Amino acid sequence: MTSTQRDLCGQGGNRALRARRHVVRDRPPHQARGRRVSRSTVDADARTVKEWARANGYEVNHRGRVPAHIREAFDAAN
Known part of the structure; x- marks a missing residue:
């Protein structure tokens, strides 16, 4: 727990923060986040x-994404 978290939680918030950390730790590692x-x-x-x-x-370029216009030309040719 950081000092900022301690300051924001106060006395009763420690229990809630510990409970939250427990929930986060129990999340399966393969569960995706975001879109x-x-x-x-x-x-x-x-x-x-x-x-x-x-x-x-x-x-x-040898690295990075293929530009859309190149991908479209490839799709049209194949």
Whole structure:
């Protein structure tokens, strides 16, 4: 518990804070947090798209995401 948490909780808040930490610890490690992203279709992997793009004259970084216009051109060609 940090000093800020102690200051904000006061005397009775310690019990509530301990209970909250217990709940957080009991959460399964695989349980996702935040927004889930799912794709309805199976896309080609980035490596395949980047290899195709380089072979067809597109300039693509070796790292990072594939730009949307390149992915669209790849989808149209295949």
